[in-house]
Amino acid sequence: MRVTIKDVSRDAGVSIKTVSRVLNKEKYVGEETRKRVEEAVARLHFRPSIAARSLAGRRSYQIALICDNPSPFYVYEMQLGIRDRCLEDGMRMIAQPYDRDSESLLEEIESLVDQTHPDGLILTPPVTDYPAVLALLAERQVRVVRIQPGTELGLTASTFIDNEAAGAAMTAHLIALGHRRIGFIVGDPSYVVSGQRWAGYLDALDAAGIAVDSALTREGDFTFPSGVAATEALLALDRPPTAIFASNDAMAAGALAVAHRRGMRLPDDLSVAGFDDTTLATSVWPALTTIRQPMRALAYQAAALLLAAEETRERRELPFELVVRDSTGPVGAG
């Protein structure tokens, strides 16, 4: 009832081992033999059982994604990127969502590793920077690639964008538009990128010779309500900013909402900018000027690093893009 390698070997008139060789693209298989086997595989619709493969061999043909992020959009893009790369190699992705605050996170990862024996693991922030997790995986000798790690950059292979440069680029863009008082909404401090983006903001102000006004920086936590609160605090200043740059798009959306509610016109009364972290900036609020992160590509490349023949510690940087839309524009323009 189930098609096995044995059926294929019988159909092709070769041994089981030879079929296995063809499946695994090993050397030393006669051209003609290979063809016969491939035909038999196709004819019988044979698909090797992952369970048997991983039990017998050193590999499981599965890689796992350890991803917890407040934005489902982010998580989903990661899953899509990894899936795309997996498909190319006939691998499977295990993508169970995790709660980063769960007491049992470590236990769950341990259980995942022991039960499914993945060939590798991909980590996203903030788990990328959990020492206990990294230690566990090192001890278990699991291959790891991290996306946007914030610490111990040389420890594993990784893919990332230059968040500091991105923060600086957007800030420089706002300065070029004529803004001198630019509000900044910091993200959740448990994410290293929050600090990096803020550092970029400070860099750009510095480079332009604009004195930093600490009243213009507010702390948020990557959520819409925190963006609303920070924006209201900023606009309540005696000398309010003419532009607001939020560390992500949910908070930027909060800024837009406040501006709308107050009857302000964009970008005349206020310029708003953010990052593509959720689905907002790309599809739901297409007016938002953002730093577009190549999320799917980050994930795809991470999977590529994981599936590379040799284990590496390569750090692969990907370019970001500054996408200008009508939430920013010349100061005072009509």
Place this chain on the structure above:
Amino acid sequence: MRVTIKDVSRDAGVSIKTVSRVLNKEKYVGEETRKRVEEAVARLHFRPSIAARSLAGRRSYQIALICDNPSPFYVYEMQLGIRDRCLEDGMRMIAQPYDRDSESLLEEIESLVDQTHPDGLILTPPVTDYPAVLALLAERQVRVVRIQPGTELGLTASTFIDNEAAGAAMTAHLIALGHRRIGFIVGDPSYVVSGQRWAGYLDALDAAGIAVDSALTREGDFTFPSGVAATEALLALDRPPTAIFASNDAMAAGALAVAHRRGMRLPDDLSVAGFDDTTLATSVWPALTTIRQPMRALAYQAAALLLAAEETRERRELPFELVVRDSTGPVGAG
């Protein structure tokens, strides 16, 4: 190096089979023996290999989610609900994202089933209603539970909300607020729910004795831009609606954006309502009045049906909730 059942049996001083009995919670294990085994399992941190289990037994301890939806929020909620239920039973969820338009969708599902031999499959719209997929799974004798299926409701177990009643409830709510001209934005026609929600709208108008004006119904496709376009068409009518009810929240957000852009005040100039289909209504645009769908619960219950001891065809209905926020309100209220 790898802890196996053998190590546990040696440590506990019993046979391998007895350990297996304890792991699988079988009957006929002495209380004392059970304790000794459980202690050994804990001491050695033993976790059975999924590969070995599924190879040896009839089960794989894995269930798969076949989910493709334009909203990552929806997909993610499904994953979380199923994960929660799986955790309770020590099962694993396989949650590879699929493209519903992919030529190879059938082939990919077939390959998933043959390679991983899941104990069951959960389907979400619109794949719930693909005859070829249903036929394939029936032929492979895979247990299936569908979430919000639109057709052949008796074919498999399923979980759902009453979308027609939901559409009617929201429409009745708007009517109760005093609205008589209510615009409706239909969703993507490839989703059965689109028609169901619209039917509810028509039902409620009918029940209130309000004549249906076909000019007030516009077709969208569940995206923000389509909501913008539909709203602009509605507001351009000689007698524009005083309320707009969109079949999902992305289109409702489009309506809100148009209203903002035109300087209209909500809900005085226009009431806007939608559904909780994406992350918008729940976290990003908290002002939106919506039908809240219990997405995670739908997924959780679907997994529960899949993991039930006996295969069932139960149709489990879950309640929706009408959440009123400040995008709707009394007509003309200040």
Place this chain on the structure above:
DNA sequence: TTGTACGCGTTATCAA
């Protein structure tokens, strides 16, 4: 209530 022997479908080892 417990244990023994076998087999699941594949890869690894080693010989041909």
Place this chain on the structure above:
DNA sequence: TTGATAACGCGTACAA
């Protein structure tokens, strides 16, 4: 370049 045979770690069937 190919093939025979022994693992892999667990559940199943049956015996004790």
